[in-house]
Amino acid sequence: MTDEDLLSTPLPTRPRGRVLTGAGALFGAVAIGALGFLGGVHVQKASGDAATPARMFSGGGAGFGGGAQQEQQAGGTTGEVSSVDGSTFYVEDASGNTVRVRAGSKAKVSRNAVADAGEIHPGDTVVVTGRTADSGTVVAASVVATASNAGR
Numbered sequence: 001m002t003d004e005d006l007l008s009t010p011l012p013t014r015p016r017g018r019v020l021t022g023a024g025a026l027f028g029a030v031a032i033g034a035l036g037f038l039g040g041v042h043v044q045k046a047s048g049d050a051a052t053p054a055r056m057f058s059g060g061g062a063g064f065g066g067g068a069q070q071e072q073q074a075g076g077t078t079g080e081v082s083s084v085d086g087s088t089f090y091v092e093d094a095s096g097n098t099v100r101v102r103a104g105s106k107a108k109v110s111r112n113a114v115a116d117a118g119e120i121h122p123g124d125t126v127v128v129t130g131r132t133a134d135s136g137t138v139v140a141a142s143v144v145a146t147a148s149n150a151g152r
Helices: 003-008 022-047
Strands: 073-085 088-092 098-102 108-110 125-132 138-146
Antiparallel strands (some): 073 088, 073 125, 088 098
């Protein structure tokens, strides 16, 4: 056999392998699941649902001088009431920031029963949910207040 004969002889065909192996299918399923989860997280964040835990207690820098906070931004605060002026009260949070809270007529204020904002007193602990205005004031949608003497 000459070199020309060797070069002109076709090579034997190799049997075709499997298109999708078990490991490839498993990797594909995990990748699709992870992308679906991340897409759901992105959609939930973009929806701005105030009932989600991440937004429910995000103070969003809601102190005085809150700066460029958006009028529709979800916000809230937790802390001790330092003073009250009608339906507006001031809350000192765990970091020592004073946050002004306005509980309008649509805000639901609870003290073991439905109450008015006028029933909040200095020393009470409150959890406020609502939106943060440009001024940094939290416009309350709901207020849960615990009397300062509740644990005594």
